[in-house]
Amino acid sequence: MARILIRAATILTMDDGLGDLAGADLLVDGYRIAAIGRDITANDAEIVDGRGRIVIPGLINAHMHTWQTALRGFAANWTLLEYFRRMHAGLATLFRPDDIHIATLLGALNQINHGVTTLVDWCHNNPTPAHTDAAVRALFESGIRAAFLHGSPKPNSKPGQPHFSEVPHPRSEVERLLAGPLANRDGLVTLGLAILGPHYSTLEVALHDFRLAREFGLIASMHQGGGPAKTPGGWELLIKAGLVGRGINVVHGNDLSDDLLKRLVDLGVSFSVTPENEMIQGHGFPITGRLLNLDARPSIGVDLESVLAGDLLGAARTALSAQRALDNAESRRATGAIPETTTIPVREALRWITLEGARMLGREDQIGSLAPGKFADLVVIDAQALNLSPVHDPVASVLMQVSLANIEAVMIGGVWRKRDGRLLFDSLAQRQRELAQSGERLVREIERQGRAP
Structure with missing residues (x-):
């Protein structure tokens, strides 16, 4: 080279x-x-x-569902509950492997265009190995450095089928990916697990998934928040089992109690905040300041291009602005005046989308x-x-x-x-047409089925 x-x-x-x-x-x-x-x-x-x-x-986008790129802006007016119903139980069920491929490819290219060199791609719409392989192939094709976090779909269960919260993460897929395209642990695209966690699964499934990640030495990332927990007290049970520590990543975390948040921080758990989407869809205020008060720091993710722009610098600005606003409001409440100086400097926010993204992945010695x-x-x-x-x-x-x-x-x-100022990628215009065709088909099909938003 x-x-x-x-x-x-x-x-x-x-x-x-x-x-x-x-x-x-x-x-x-x-x-x-x-x-x-x-x-x-x-x-x-x-x-x-x-x-x-x-x-x-290079910037590090710590959380994004890249498979939704063809639906840009389609969910902009949805609350989190509407998103669960209309995306996961609706549109997501219509995706073919080709839809996953073109969305992941163009989503990754857009991240490069915005200065992101490492993308944590949280892929939880992969009902078949073909869907998974299409996403992985797209990441390699884009040239981005990526952590492919293998997840699981969340449709409504059909008669006789278990609810997704009762389905353990598939060991066979983890073994297949590690034996094939993601065998190189230091390669351009690496494997992690996007698991349900105690908030969205039964305790039995949570124990299984945490142990699976530990067995293979993989990052285990999970959403936390958005309605009542499937397993109340699940975190305490996982901690007692010795399964919580470095390599565990919590996304959002808005509803964690102060005591539990401190315990997780002390155990080495990392946190990924998606500030714009959390405030738009109803998760709550980002936990940025709560982490800083514990001498911890967040990484930052874009989350959903179906809702908002894929601009990581914009997401960092939002996190900084929201927390400064909360700090200023608290100062007014406590003292009647704003703070004498800013509570968070801009360098701190730049750190969230560089060093802290690397730390979330356990790769701070490389990126x-x-x-x-x-x-x-x-x-x-x-x-x-x-x-x-x-x-x-x-x-x-x-x-x-x-x-x-x-x-x-x-x-x-x-x-x-x-x-x-130009992406070095051949046939970009043709790929953009394919993305548009994919999005149009998905919307047309959901409307044909009478499940339109």
């Missing part, structure tokens, strides 16, 4: 030792970063002019910051654009002002996936 030298850029490494560097160079050798500093010599490298550019670590030896996953931002210039504080500019139009280039594992 080629050697690439980005010269004279502002580099936000998000590495505590390296810090922020102005007018600095970054050398990529193969799929890793070889050096960061000033006046790096690399006579055989391709030179990229970094003047007027900000280079940041999430820019440092020699780490994967060359990075984003180049045009800081001379009308909406950014002049830049007084590059961290603030990135977190608070960057839009899709500013994402000039994206590199994943030393390979340019976006360059000069």
